[in-house]
Amino acid sequence: MTGLVCGDTVLTDDDLRERIAAAGAAGVDTPGRAVPIRATDRVDALVTALAVRAAGGVPLVGDDRWDGAYWAALKDRVDAAAPAPGMAWGTFTSGSTGTPRVVLRTEESWSASFPAVERLTGLTAADVVYLPSPLVSSVTMFSVAHARACGATVVLPRTHSVSAADLANATVLHGTPYALRDILERIESGSAHRLRVALVGGARLDPRLRARAEAAGIAVVSYYGAAELSFVATDADGSGLRPFDGVEIRVVDGVLWVRSGYFAGGYLGDVDGPFRRTADGWGTVGDLAADGPIPLRLRGRGDGAILTAAATVVPEDVEAALLGIDGIADAVVFALPHERAGDLVAAVIEPAAGRRPPTAGELRARVGTLLTGTHRPRRWFWVDRLPRTAAGKPAREQIRQGAIEGRVARVV
Incomplete structure (x- = not known):
């Protein structure tokens, strides 16, 4: 055998x-x-x-x-x-x-x-x-x-x-x-x-x-x-x-x-x-x-929540909405420090195989129908493939630091 x-x-x-x-x-x-x-x-x-x-x-x-x-x-x-x-x-x-x-x-x-x-x-x-x-x-x-x-x-x-x-x-x-x-x-x-x-x-x-x-x-x-x-x-x-x-x-x-x-x-x-x-x-x-009956509805990790504009934004909630946009294969949402506004909701997207990334205008138009104002990303970035941990999860801190330090391309 x-x-x-x-x-x-x-x-x-x-x-x-x-x-x-x-x-x-x-x-x-x-x-x-x-x-x-x-x-x-x-x-x-x-x-x-x-x-x-x-x-x-x-x-x-x-x-x-x-x-x-x-x-x-x-x-x-x-x-x-x-x-x-x-x-x-x-x-x-x-x-x-x-x-x-x-x-x-x-x-x-x-x-x-x-x-x-x-x-x-x-x-x-x-x-x-x-x-x-x-x-x-x-x-x-x-x-x-x-x-x-x-x-x-x-x-x-x-x-x-x-x-x-x-x-x-x-x-x-x-x-x-x-x-x-x-x-x-x-x-x-x-x-x-x-x-x-x-x-x-x-x-x-x-x-x-x-x-x-x-x-x-x-x-x-x-x-x-x-x-x-x-x-x-x-x-x-x-x-x-x-x-x-x-x-x-x-x-x-x-x-x-x-x-x-x-x-x-x-x-x-x-x-x-x-x-x-x-x-x-x-x-x-x-x-x-989420409270309520089965099936279980997960909303991400509490320690990853983003506090912005007097609202608490759970990144996984936003990521789930972004996956509903045609042309996005995956996305990571995170808090992007901003000198005057505190933390901004930001997203790094991975375009679908063989597709160009949507423009910033296209993304704003689409999220406007999917998310409330406080949950819409204010800054957009993109990579061909999101870096991942050995377990296959997005390497969130690496992705976030890459965006903050300017090593990830902005969506224009």
Whole structure:
């Protein structure tokens, strides 16, 4: 039985077990010790991670694209942290707004959700699971653990981009909307594929992307979750997010609270973060949601709100409206400092493939029908492709700084 495929490397389950055994303790000197791992060879990185786990340590895979000095500082921080007994997996947060934290979790916090994911996707040992996000992503490491538990084959990308060759055998995708978009562009250009279902998370899913996938014969299960909370809500048919099996949801003063058995254990070291828990088991990462019945309507992160003209603007609300404009593939909205007006609502747009960016006049005309005055962007910028984190989310702080420092083109 094939266990792992990455480019020309094909390992059977027995091959993979032998390589894990050969790696030995892989740097684990104490149970619960977090071991930072970074390698350009993805097979080597994954084998090391699985060896660390087998030895009772906590594998923590970094991104091989990170700057060496940046990685060295993260590694020093991880190495200095005390062991975390009982923890099994560690992942970096996306780092979309700054330095990533390390989220620790038990084996059971992931494995308890495996049956529900299998019901949603139909995943079995006969499937071939394509994981285009890098190993630094919790999306990928979760599905590696899941595939090994159920006996499915894992396909890792040979590069940092989607490959037509990888699509030829994969039957299940677990990735971000951006990976799904890249895959659909290849399929629509004639690449053969066997994908039957896509499990998509990490960012909002444009309904148009779901429709394109379904037209290609791919069922889509989108979900909302967080590294600290794991799965929270899913949408299997486009009708809206509903609580994942075993999850309770409530909204208090506009903030989403969740209770389930899938929570992470916390952060590595003496690090503060958005994850908060109550004595009776409810937890939050500060995400905002609309009051009212299911389906769940998310409104972004409370700490990213823009205060302007005596109004509170949630960037994700504006971004959702901008995606309704023809010619915009994606957008990031942020607070742009202004000497006299305080913060202005600004947006960086990514034009649809092969399209020119709309003019400022066109954008103003369109948003005038979609957004109230306080929520309309006052400054517009554009890039061919928005920079993204390893998890596929827009690199918000990088995008914002690029606009503030004049490194991003203005829309005229």
